[in-house]
Amino acid sequence: AQTVTQSQPEMSVQEAETVTLSCTYDTSESDYYLFWYKQPPSRQMILVIRQEAYKQQNATENRFSVNFQKAAKSFSLKISDSQLGDAAMYFCAYRRDQGGSEKLVFGKGTKLTVNP
Protein backbone atom coordinates (compact mmCIF):
# COMPACT_ATOMS: atom_id res chain seq x y z
CA ALA A 1 0.00 0.00 0.00
CA GLN A 2 1.13 3.50 -0.74
CA THR A 3 2.12 5.74 2.16
CA VAL A 4 2.85 9.43 2.37
CA THR A 5 5.08 10.88 5.08
CA GLN A 6 5.40 14.49 6.13
CA SER A 7 8.19 14.61 8.67
CA GLN A 8 7.64 18.20 9.80
CA PRO A 9 4.55 18.52 12.01
CA GLU A 10 5.10 22.27 12.28
CA MET A 11 7.09 24.91 10.43
CA SER A 12 7.35 28.67 10.73
CA VAL A 13 8.56 31.37 8.36
CA GLN A 14 8.90 35.12 8.41
CA GLU A 15 6.68 37.09 6.11
CA ALA A 16 8.34 37.62 2.68
CA GLU A 17 10.79 34.76 3.29
CA THR A 18 10.93 31.34 1.63
CA VAL A 19 9.98 28.05 3.26
CA THR A 20 10.16 24.45 2.09
CA LEU A 21 7.81 21.71 3.29
CA SER A 22 8.96 18.11 2.95
CA CYS A 23 7.07 15.09 1.72
CA THR A 24 8.20 11.56 0.93
CA TYR A 25 6.13 8.69 -0.33
CA ASP A 26 6.41 4.98 -0.80
CA THR A 27 5.15 3.24 -3.93
CA SER A 28 6.17 0.48 -6.29
CA GLU A 29 4.36 2.06 -9.21
CA SER A 30 5.94 4.19 -11.91
CA ASP A 31 2.96 6.29 -12.91
CA TYR A 32 1.16 8.40 -10.36
CA TYR A 33 0.21 11.93 -9.38
CA LEU A 34 1.25 14.03 -6.42
CA PHE A 35 -0.58 16.95 -4.89
CA TRP A 36 -0.23 19.60 -2.25
CA TYR A 37 -3.42 20.76 -0.56
CA LYS A 38 -3.79 23.71 1.79
CA GLN A 39 -6.24 23.72 4.71
CA PRO A 40 -6.63 27.16 6.34
CA PRO A 41 -8.48 27.61 9.65
CA SER A 42 -11.75 27.69 7.70
CA ARG A 43 -11.18 23.92 7.13
CA GLN A 44 -11.67 24.18 3.36
CA MET A 45 -9.21 21.94 1.50
CA ILE A 46 -7.72 23.84 -1.43
CA LEU A 47 -5.51 22.39 -4.15
CA VAL A 48 -2.21 24.27 -4.30
CA ILE A 49 -0.24 22.40 -6.93
CA ARG A 50 0.01 19.00 -8.62
CA GLN A 51 2.69 17.01 -10.39
CA GLU A 52 2.48 14.15 -12.85
CA ALA A 53 5.19 11.58 -12.17
CA TYR A 54 6.00 11.17 -15.86
CA LYS A 55 6.94 14.83 -16.13
CA GLN A 56 10.50 15.70 -15.24
CA GLN A 57 9.81 19.41 -15.07
CA ASN A 58 8.83 20.64 -11.63
CA ALA A 59 5.38 22.20 -11.38
CA THR A 60 5.04 25.87 -10.53
CA GLU A 61 2.03 27.96 -9.58
CA ASN A 62 2.91 31.58 -8.90
CA ARG A 63 4.77 31.65 -5.55
CA PHE A 64 4.42 27.88 -5.10
CA SER A 65 6.78 25.39 -6.66
CA VAL A 66 7.76 21.80 -6.07
CA ASN A 67 11.00 19.87 -6.09
CA PHE A 68 10.07 16.45 -7.42
CA GLN A 69 12.77 13.81 -7.05
CA LYS A 70 11.26 10.61 -8.44
CA ALA A 71 14.17 8.32 -7.63
CA ALA A 72 14.25 9.54 -4.06
CA LYS A 73 10.44 9.53 -3.85
CA SER A 74 10.49 13.06 -2.58
CA PHE A 75 8.03 15.86 -3.31
CA SER A 76 8.75 19.08 -1.43
CA LEU A 77 6.79 22.32 -1.63
CA LYS A 78 8.53 25.67 -1.75
CA ILE A 79 6.63 28.82 -0.88
CA SER A 80 8.38 32.02 -1.93
CA ASP A 81 7.64 35.50 -0.60
CA SER A 82 5.49 34.04 2.18
CA GLN A 83 2.34 35.93 3.04
CA LEU A 84 0.21 35.93 6.17
CA GLY A 85 -2.53 34.22 4.18
CA ASP A 86 -0.27 31.24 3.58
CA ALA A 87 -0.66 30.20 7.21
CA ALA A 88 -2.44 26.86 7.14
CA MET A 89 -2.07 23.11 7.32
CA TYR A 90 -0.44 21.70 4.21
CA PHE A 91 -1.10 18.15 3.10
CA CYS A 92 0.84 16.14 0.59
CA ALA A 93 -1.20 13.53 -1.31
CA TYR A 94 -0.59 10.65 -3.70
CA ARG A 95 -2.84 9.15 -6.34
CA ARG A 96 -1.98 6.10 -8.38
CA ASP A 97 -2.48 6.15 -12.14
CA GLN A 98 -2.98 2.46 -12.96
CA GLY A 99 -6.32 0.80 -12.53
CA GLY A 100 -8.30 4.00 -12.76
CA SER A 101 -8.38 4.43 -9.00
CA GLU A 102 -9.13 7.94 -7.87
CA LYS A 103 -8.18 7.35 -4.26
CA LEU A 104 -6.03 10.04 -2.68
CA VAL A 105 -3.64 9.02 0.09
CA PHE A 106 -2.73 11.92 2.35
CA GLY A 107 0.17 12.62 4.67
CA LYS A 108 -0.49 13.77 8.24
CA GLY A 109 0.13 17.39 7.36
CA THR A 110 2.46 20.25 8.27
CA LYS A 111 1.20 23.28 10.14
CA LEU A 112 2.74 26.43 8.69
CA THR A 113 2.89 29.60 10.73
CA VAL A 114 3.78 32.88 9.04
CA ASN A 115 5.23 35.50 11.38
CA PRO A 116 4.80 39.21 10.54
Add this chain to the structure above:
Amino acid sequence: DAGVIQSPRHEVTEMGQEVTLRCKPISGHNSLFWYRQTMMRGLELLIYFNNNVPIDDSGMPEDRFSAKMPNASFSTLKIQPSEPRDSAVYFCASSFGLAGAADTQYFGPGTRLTVL
Protein backbone atom coordinates in the same frame (compact mmCIF):
# COMPACT_ATOMS: atom_id res chain seq x y z
CA ASP B 1 -20.33 27.72 -9.28
CA ALA B 2 -21.46 26.97 -5.73
CA GLY B 3 -18.81 24.37 -5.07
CA VAL B 4 -19.41 21.23 -3.06
CA ILE B 5 -22.18 21.75 -0.52
CA GLN B 6 -22.31 19.87 2.75
CA SER B 7 -24.88 19.91 5.50
CA PRO B 8 -24.99 20.29 8.36
CA ARG B 9 -21.77 22.21 9.06
CA HIS B 10 -21.84 21.13 12.68
CA GLU B 11 -23.61 18.21 14.32
CA VAL B 12 -23.70 17.34 18.00
CA THR B 13 -25.44 14.14 18.96
CA GLU B 14 -25.54 11.58 21.71
CA MET B 15 -24.06 8.14 21.56
CA GLY B 16 -26.43 5.65 19.98
CA GLN B 17 -28.23 8.17 17.81
CA GLU B 18 -28.37 8.00 14.03
CA VAL B 19 -26.44 10.68 12.16
CA THR B 20 -26.90 11.58 8.50
CA LEU B 21 -24.46 13.79 6.65
CA ARG B 22 -25.39 15.21 3.26
CA CYS B 23 -23.45 16.28 0.22
CA LYS B 24 -24.24 17.95 -3.08
CA PRO B 25 -21.34 17.65 -5.57
CA ILE B 26 -20.40 20.21 -8.18
CA SER B 27 -22.73 19.98 -11.14
CA GLY B 28 -21.21 17.93 -13.95
CA HIS B 29 -18.84 16.01 -11.70
CA ASN B 30 -19.05 12.23 -11.96
CA SER B 31 -17.11 11.16 -8.89
CA LEU B 32 -17.90 11.79 -5.25
CA PHE B 33 -15.71 11.08 -2.24
CA TRP B 34 -16.28 10.89 1.51
CA TYR B 35 -13.26 11.54 3.75
CA ARG B 36 -12.85 11.60 7.51
CA GLN B 37 -10.29 13.77 9.30
CA THR B 38 -9.12 13.13 12.86
CA MET B 39 -6.03 14.16 14.77
CA MET B 40 -4.94 10.58 15.22
CA ARG B 41 -5.52 9.19 11.73
CA GLY B 42 -5.33 12.30 9.59
CA LEU B 43 -7.39 12.49 6.42
CA GLU B 44 -8.60 9.13 5.16
CA LEU B 45 -10.90 8.09 2.35
CA LEU B 46 -14.02 6.27 3.48
CA ILE B 47 -15.73 5.58 0.16
CA TYR B 48 -16.01 6.97 -3.32
CA PHE B 49 -18.60 6.75 -6.09
CA ASN B 50 -18.31 7.09 -9.83
CA ASN B 51 -21.51 7.67 -11.80
CA ASN B 52 -23.45 6.95 -8.59
CA VAL B 53 -21.88 3.50 -8.18
CA PRO B 54 -19.66 2.74 -5.15
CA ILE B 55 -16.17 1.97 -6.44
CA ASP B 56 -14.02 1.69 -3.34
CA ASP B 57 -15.52 1.32 0.14
CA SER B 58 -12.47 -0.27 1.74
CA GLY B 59 -12.12 2.68 4.08
CA MET B 60 -15.56 2.36 5.64
CA PRO B 61 -14.83 1.56 9.28
CA GLU B 62 -17.57 -0.94 10.00
CA ASP B 63 -21.19 -1.84 9.45
CA ARG B 64 -22.35 1.17 11.40
CA PHE B 65 -21.33 3.33 8.45
CA SER B 66 -23.22 3.38 5.18
CA ALA B 67 -23.19 5.68 2.18
CA LYS B 68 -25.58 6.14 -0.69
CA MET B 69 -25.71 8.14 -3.87
CA PRO B 70 -29.25 7.91 -5.25
CA ASN B 71 -28.57 10.41 -8.03
CA ALA B 72 -25.80 12.52 -9.52
CA SER B 73 -26.51 15.51 -7.30
CA PHE B 74 -26.87 14.02 -3.84
CA SER B 75 -25.11 11.67 -1.44
CA THR B 76 -25.51 10.72 2.20
CA LEU B 77 -23.20 9.22 4.79
CA LYS B 78 -25.05 7.61 7.66
CA ILE B 79 -23.75 6.42 11.00
CA GLN B 80 -26.06 4.20 13.03
CA PRO B 81 -25.57 3.90 15.94
CA SER B 82 -23.05 6.67 16.50
CA GLU B 83 -20.20 6.35 19.01
CA PRO B 84 -17.87 8.95 20.58
CA ARG B 85 -14.96 7.65 18.47
CA ASP B 86 -16.85 8.74 15.36
CA SER B 87 -16.25 12.37 16.34
CA ALA B 88 -14.35 13.92 13.44
CA VAL B 89 -14.64 16.28 10.51
CA TYR B 90 -16.24 14.59 7.52
CA PHE B 91 -15.45 15.97 4.08
CA CYS B 92 -17.20 15.41 0.82
CA ALA B 93 -15.31 16.02 -2.42
CA SER B 94 -16.16 15.71 -6.09
CA SER B 95 -14.32 15.53 -9.39
CA PHE B 96 -14.92 14.90 -13.07
CA GLY B 97 -13.71 11.33 -12.57
CA LEU B 98 -11.45 11.29 -15.59
CA ALA B 99 -9.62 8.00 -15.80
CA GLY B 100 -5.90 8.34 -16.30
CA ALA B 101 -5.83 12.09 -15.86
CA ALA B 102 -4.64 14.25 -13.00
CA ASP B 103 -8.21 14.94 -12.02
CA THR B 104 -8.68 17.53 -9.28
CA GLN B 105 -10.85 16.77 -6.29
CA TYR B 106 -12.77 19.76 -4.97
CA PHE B 107 -13.62 19.62 -1.30
CA GLY B 108 -16.64 20.86 0.57
CA PRO B 109 -16.35 22.81 3.84
CA GLY B 110 -16.77 19.69 5.96
CA THR B 111 -19.14 18.64 8.73
CA ARG B 112 -17.79 18.68 12.25
CA LEU B 113 -19.42 15.79 14.10
CA THR B 114 -19.32 15.51 17.87
CA VAL B 115 -20.75 12.41 19.50
CA LEU B 116 -21.21 12.77 23.25
